Amino acid sequence: MIKKTKTTYPINNLVEQRWSNRAFSPQIVETEKLNSILEAATWAPSAFNEQPWRFIVGQKGSETYSKILNTLVEWNQKWASNANVLILNIAKKNFSKNDNFNPTFEYDLGQAVAFMALETVNQGLFSHQMTGFDPVKAATDFGLDDGFKVVSVIAIGYYGDAKELPTDMLESETAIRERKDFKSLVLNGDFDILENPTLF
Ligand SMILES: Cc1cc2nc3c(=O)[nH]c(=O)nc-3n(C[C@H](O)[C@H](O)[C@H](O)COP(=O)(O)O)c2cc1C
Numbered sequence: 001m002i003k004k005t006k007t008t009y010p011i012n013n014l015v016e017q018r019w020s021n022r023a024f025s026p027q028i029v030e031t032e033k034l035n036s037i038l039e040a041a042t043w044a045p046s047a048f049n050e051q052p053w054r055f056i057v058g059q060k061g062s063e064t065y066s067k068i069l070n071t072l073v074e075w076n077q078k079w080a081s082n083a084n085v086l087i088l089n090i091a092k093k094n095f096s097k098n099d100n101f102n103p104t105f106e107y108d109l110g111q112a113v114a115f116m117a118l119e120t121v122n123q124g125l126f127s128h129q130m131t132g133f134d135p136v137k138a139a140t141d142f143g144l145d146d147g148f149k150v151v152s153v154i155a156i157g158y159y160g161d162a163k164e165l166p167t168d169m170l171e172s173e174t175a176i177r178e179r180k181d182f183k184s185l186v187l188n189g190d191f192d193i194l195e196n197p198t199l200f
Pocket of ligand 1: 130
C-alpha cells in the first residue's frame with residue numbers, strides 16, 4: 001500500500017514511501033529480510049562510534065514477542081498484535097570506553113531505528129514505531145540494569161487488510177500524510193520565528 005506523499009522538494013523513494021501503518025498481515029517476515037533490516041540499523045552513525053543501540057527482537061509465537069506485546073498500551077496492542085515482528089529499542093546511557101554519560105545515547109538510537117525503518121521499505125515491508133508502552137515493565141521483564149533505557153518499540157511486517165481495522169484506525173490509515181510547512185521548520189537565522197521570520 002503506497003501512500004502518495006506531497007513533498008516540497010524531490011526525495012529518495014525510501015523516505016517518500018515509508019509511513020506508519022496499522023494494518024499488518026500475518027505473513028511471516030523472512031529471517032534474511034529481518035537480518036538486513038537490523039543490519040541497516042547497525043550502520044547508523046553515532047557519537048564516537050559508540051553504537052549505544054541494542055535490540056530485543058520478538059517474532060510472533062515466541063515468548064519474547066508476547067513479553068514485548070504485553071508492555072504496549074491497550075490501543076497499540078490492538079493493531080500491533082498483528083505485526084509479525086516486535087522489537088524493543090534500547091540505548092546504553094554511558095560510553096563504554098570511560099563510563100561517562102553519553103548525551104546523545106537516545107539520539108543515536110533514534111538514528112538507528114530510522115535506518116531500520118527505511119530498510120523495511122527497501123525489503124517491501126512496513127514498520128510502525130511506538131512510545132505508547134511501559135518502559136519500566138519492559139526493563140524489568142527483560143532484566144535490564146540502570147545502564148540502559150528502553151526507548152521505543154517498533155512493529156514490522158507485511159501490509160495487511162486495512163478493512164479489518166476499527167473505524168478510528170481506518171481513518172488515519174487511509175488519510176493523506178501531513179507535515180508542517182517546510183518553511184516553518186527550516187530557518188537560516190535567529191530562532192525568533194514569530195517576530196522575525198528569516199526562512200529559506
Ligand atoms: C517515537 C515515536 C513514537 C510513536 N508512538 C506511537 C504510538 O505509541 N502509537 C501509534 O499508533 N503511533 C506512534 N507513532 C507513530 C506516529 O504517530 C507517526 O510516525 C506520525 O503520525 C507520522 O506519520 P508517518 O510515520 O506515517 O509519516 C510514533 C512515532 C514515533 C517516531
